[in-house]
Amino acid sequence: MWELIKKYRTGFITGLVLLTVILVFASNLKNREDANLFERGLITLFSPLFGAGAKVAGSAETVWSDYLALVNLRKHNKELLEQLRLMNGRLIGEQDALLENERLKKLLDLKGTVPVPAVAASIIGEDGAPWFKTVLIDRGEMDGFQEGMPVVASDGVVGQLIKVAGHSSRVLLLTDHSSGIAAVVQRSRARGVVRGAGSGRLTLEFAIREDDVKVGDQVVTSGMGGIFPKGLPLGEVTMVKKGEYGIFQTVEIRPSVMISRLEEVLVLLKKHND
Template structure:
């Protein structure tokens, strides 16, 4: 019976409903276990000294100012980009609805590169939903329960992500591997990929929105006689240390940023 389930799960993904139902039972356990972990973090936060807080505040304010300034520029650029694309009669979506999710401090299978999030179908989370953090693409949702969901990290060997080189738009597939790095598949040996190139999501495949940073090229090995180069990419998302992630809804426009002037695209 268990063996049947195993095969059903691996081959046909038929057990998702069962898994979702049982995850309701597992949630209290996971919640209780994550309490001391999250509580410890809160305690650490509440005992930071006033001086540290002020320094932190100062730093964040400076960062905020910097980001705001850049955002102003981006808003102008976005409108300009839209207008140009309008002229070319193609349109891209800029911005998606997003939701912040906390990681539950619980263990999963050893070395399985998965994380458990505290948002589920009750919050609108769906299978295959992209997950990002402040620095780049983190992974995608693989199991959803009513209260929790499990996300597979991009370094998981099962995970493949359509990407492109930011500098020149060369497309490839980034797959997880054994270590903490990603590798690019299907990069021709003569392709112009250099160490230090920024890799971003390409939006092909329709699951991940385009333009999110994925990582930086760390190593390029070209072997004569082999049609594809071996490219290693370090993920830019802080996969191992992150506490909060963003869940994205690529099809939905953000509600909060609707006030940004986007004249041409809304006019039609």
């Protein structure tokens, strides 16, 4: 027993001192206004330890408070980010609706200028095969559509209906190799046939070599052939080449309608026979 006490004497002495302090303080609880010499000595002796303990406790409390504040801040930031995401979604939706309204207004304005009844339709599919350029629209036979009817947009000619079902139709684009539309150069009245050349390009075929055609000229429908009304935009001349031989010149045209960004079209319900 003595060997055990001797081995851990430091711990025993410390415990004994603390026990003495507690007993002295407990015996003096009824007289807190007066502290005897022994109590004052103990307080002086252990005050650094108590102060260090208080600092540690204060530091722990500060760390805990900071942690709680950080958790609350992260939660608040998460809520703000969610609100921002919702607001951005609404803003994008409103902008998209505004752009759609502008496009539909242009179609409505165009509808008032063409001499035949027309029905608006939305593009719901696209066939991007190199040898065949078509798009699918969401209206068809139930809306009075027939094969061969012209399809236009606010910027100009899009193509013709080639397949008509009950509630959908396929449009052959004017940029397809098999498309051909009677046309005229707006400035000089030079005539020809606009055909698709692939890769979003057009050519003006059968333009006589002596005809006055220049880069920048606007090409429009001539009204001949009984399909497209007269004066609808087809495109702008981008290249004119006159060879040394032959009776025709080579004319390349950039389409007026940017097909890749097209979303709505107007189908003319009656073939034009002027």
